[in-house]
Amino acid sequence: MRVAVLDDYQRVALSYVYWTELPAGVEVTPLHEHVADLDELAARLEPFDVVVAMRERTALPGALLERLPRLRLIVTTGMVNASIDLAAAASLGITVCGTAATGASTVELTWALILSVVRGIASADSAVRQGVWQSGTVPGGDLAGNTLGVVGLGRIGSRVAVIGQAFGMRVLAWSENLTAERAASAGADLASSKEELLSAADVVTLHLKLSDRTRGIVGAAELALMKPTAYLVNTSRGPLVDEQALAAAMARREIAGVALDVYDTEPLPPGHPLLDLPHSVLTPHLGYVSRTGFDVFYREIVADIAAFHAGSPVRVVTP
Structure with missing residues (x-):
């Protein structure tokens, strides 16, 4: 299973120890630069089974999702993400899960x-x-x-x-x-x-x-x-x-x-x-960017991926 973590601007994603709790064979790749072009984004994400979306930094519309045949799971920080086409994900058999969020x-x-x-x-x-x-x-x-x-x-x-x-x-x-x-x-x-x-x-x-x-x-x-x-x-x-x-x-x-x-x-x-x-x-959209907030996000992101890998997804987001 290959996991892409989108928009890791500050290059901190892999510093959270929770990734070690994932089963052997799960490969995590953070993407540090924002990609807005649909064609380039589709090419970047094509090899991945799981995409982790950091809030709404990158849109995941149906036109993109249908070009990602390997994608089976999207994990978004928070339980609401208006940038994900939930209906398209459901029709393509892609599970969408979320995390808690702190205000x-x-x-x-x-x-x-x-x-x-x-x-x-x-x-x-x-x-x-x-x-x-x-x-x-x-x-x-x-x-x-x-x-x-x-x-x-x-x-x-x-x-x-x-x-x-x-x-x-x-x-x-x-x-x-x-x-x-x-x-x-x-x-x-x-x-x-x-x-x-x-x-x-x-x-x-x-x-x-x-x-x-x-x-x-x-x-x-x-x-x-x-x-x-x-x-x-x-x-x-x-x-x-x-x-x-x-x-x-x-x-x-x-x-x-x-x-x-x-x-x-x-x-x-x-x-x-x-x-x-x-x-x-x-400021560059720092509202939710804090050590405590990211700790919650990454802990629950890993839990979501592990649960999906085990066949029992949790915190599923539905259209």
């Missing part, structure tokens, strides 16, 4: 980005290294006494909201089906509309699943509602935000700053307009 690392990164962009940490760090001591900078913003707008109050958003209160912030929350009772359980007030939240918040943070309904939920009209002193943070999914509208709004200084961990196209290609945004902090 703590994404919550913590969200607050790392909020603090960094509001206080200008990244630019201040760069200035100190260049021998500049505060010259040319402006005072950073404050959190205490200001309003945090949480768009999406699910597992991650509710934990972000609780931390906002610890900073002395008023927390407003909104999503299409959010109730006042659910908002109150996270210590938040329910905004009557998306527009009210965007107009009132000093920091807006997005925590929604990507769907046809949420794609582009923050576009030019929404950005125009935000205060010129407000900040936008996205650690959820890139397409929630219209990137062209965001670049234009930032160029016109319609909002004070932006912090992003997710993008329409990942990895972010050279020359992308987001790379030139002023007053921005950009």
Whole structure:
């Protein structure tokens, strides 16, 4: 059995000892570089019986799966992966299994980005290294006494909201089906509309699943509602935000700053307009990338492969 581990950007996959628990004869090959071209990806994966997908870094559509006659098992980190064509996998006899996922690392990164962009940490760090001591900078913003707008109050958003209160912030929350009772359980007030939240918040943070309904939920009209002193943070999914509208709004200084961990196209290609945004902090989709998170992922990936090899797959993901 040959196993391919996709998108091992940091070259850490094989450092997890759990692989030694696999039966003799199972060969594990990490692929370190992202491959977007369908033909090249099909050629790379053709020799493998098992593909391990690191979240949604690489799409596995039906057009690819049907070109991989040896493939019998896909293991994805987490139990939900919108980049895998589950119906096509089922029709081709490919089993899809998942793992547990931890949300703590994404919550913590969200607050790392909020603090960094509001206080200008990244630019201040760069200035100190260049021998500049505060010259040319402006005072950073404050959190205490200001309003945090949480768009999406699910597992991650509710934990972000609780931390906002610890900073002395008023927390407003909104999503299409959010109730006042659910908002109150996270210590938040329910905004009557998306527009009210965007107009009132000093920091807006997005925590929604990507769907046809949420794609582009923050576009030019929404950005125009935000205060010129407000900040936008996205650690959820890139397409929630219209990137062209965001670049234009930032160029016109319609909002004070932006912090992003997710993008329409990942990895972010050279020359992308987001790379030139002023007053921005950009990270390479690190929300779930932590030692604890990866330990959970790789332990359960190995367990999934071993169970499949034994003929009793566990944590099966169905269409």
